[in-house]
Amino acid sequence: MKSSLWTKAALTILTAVAGTLTVFPVLWMIMVSLKTQNTALRFPPDYLFIPVFDAYSAVLAKTGFITGLMNSLIISIITLVLCLGFGLLAAYSISRFKFRGAQAVLFGMLMTRIFPPVALITPYFLNVQWLGMQDTMPPLIVAYMALNLPLAVWMLKGYFDAIPEELEQCAMVDGATRWQAVTKVTLPLMGPGLAATSVFVFVGSWNEFLFALTLTSRQSRTLPTVVAEFVGDTGIEWPQIMAASTIALAPVLIATFILQRHIAGGMTAGAVKG
């Protein structure tokens, strides 16, 4: 059919445009990170060149970079574990127990996402200061949890809703406690959902800049703030800032690629009906 051919052509072009817009900056970042300051600023840019790793060794040698990387990892992983723990409990009860106010709880959590984080940072900073906890990790973990938990609950509730309740009920009649029914039947089927939620929550705290910048100074700096420090008074070391960004992007990219297979889904096929 003529119209479907047009649709196909239009979709292909749109996909190509969207793909280019997404991928180009990443490729550019990697490309610049493999040049020297001299070659990086050349115009027109060299697309073919011999890569050098000077920028990477400079970045890794810079004071605070490895610390920032470790801080980011620790904070993001703890945030992820807490968000999944609380998120699973909250999402399960909202999805399965038809209690009064479930919708209100869900909507209330969505409301918290309406506030721009920048509006919350000043009062939060004052509280942290009063507690004498500036430049420590716990305030950041608490903040990231507060920012990411609503998203986690919403996502996980959707995934719980997608798993037929009858599977759990069947397990319970089969002799399982509710806890066993969830851990042995529902959670294994939620693999794709858990993977997707984990990526979102992890990236949320891994990339966060504003709270990290405000609440930390030396000890607990996270990677995004460390990367920002490459913008110095004497100018910008482009290859170094790009190398730092590439290193910052790597874990997220790797995790996404590994989990992508699971996110693709299709695990519940054959569960119910013919």
Added chain:
Amino acid sequence: MASVAIDGVKKSYGAANILHGIDIDIADGEFVTLVGPSGCGKSTLLRMIAGLEGISGGAIRIGDRVVNDLAPKDRDVAMVFQSYALYPHMTVYENMAFSMKLRNASAAETKEAVDRAARILGLEPLLQRQPKQLSGGQRQRVAMGRALVRNPKVFLFDEPLSNLDAKLRVQMRAEIKALHLRLGTTIVYVTHDQVEAMTMADRIVVMQDGRIEQVGRPLDLYDNPANRFVASFIGSPSMNFIEGKAGADGFETPTGVRLPLPLAGDNSGRSITYGIRPEHLRLDNVGIPARVVLVEPMGSETQVIARIGEQDISCLFRERVAIAPGDTIQLGLALDQVRLFDPESGKAIKH
């Protein structure tokens, strides 16, 4: 194996009453079917026996133990769900072994129980398959196998055949019945299909709007329905109902059709619902005149829709008949097969 006693059981969600006090005594080893239109509360009642729904009032006993507050896992019942509810991430073997594993049975014991159930249901070649690789009928059988492994006190079936095609349904119907004869375990079986209820059950419980309309053996319900609802629900095609009054010489409809009335004494002027099953009407030389509207030959029998007065009624003839729409036929009926109901209450009038 155990008996099940349902004693004044009620269910309400807030102000909405779903079940209004249900009493059923199910004997040890009995096959009881709960049947009724959708929304009558039959599935809710079954889920209450399983422990998946709370009980708002009354008591349920399995054996001599009140199970009201027991968790499903402690009731020793097995349930087959309408959707089969096979665990999609486990093989057929793992599905069947799941309940044994939960109870920490040894590997040898588990294997023996699964193999026994697989042998009974012919599932041996499928044990290593995933549920998604199975056909509807095979999934159904695995769901039953999973229940069978347990050797429970009571089997609960929640419309297990409604997702199968007609041919497979007839086959599984026979298999479940044969299984019951072989194992002798108490079965409570929910269905909306009266044919399933009639063919399989020792006793049928007909429900409507959260109440029991009648409990009895299949043929008792067919022969002596307690009210108009049971009469219309049991039997296919459904019983014909004709509204009218008792006159001086028999039953008379508002349009002047006269039918013989098997009621002793003087009932002149009394409003009556006249019920006659399609299969109890026959072609006669002298009888009630009727105009043929539709003829549906089915090979083994012929269904005819005919108009008496202003009302269409269905007739089922065992023989092939040479009639066509527009023809006028004479219908005969046997008085002892007529059922009368009170139009107000719907209750059967004894005669």
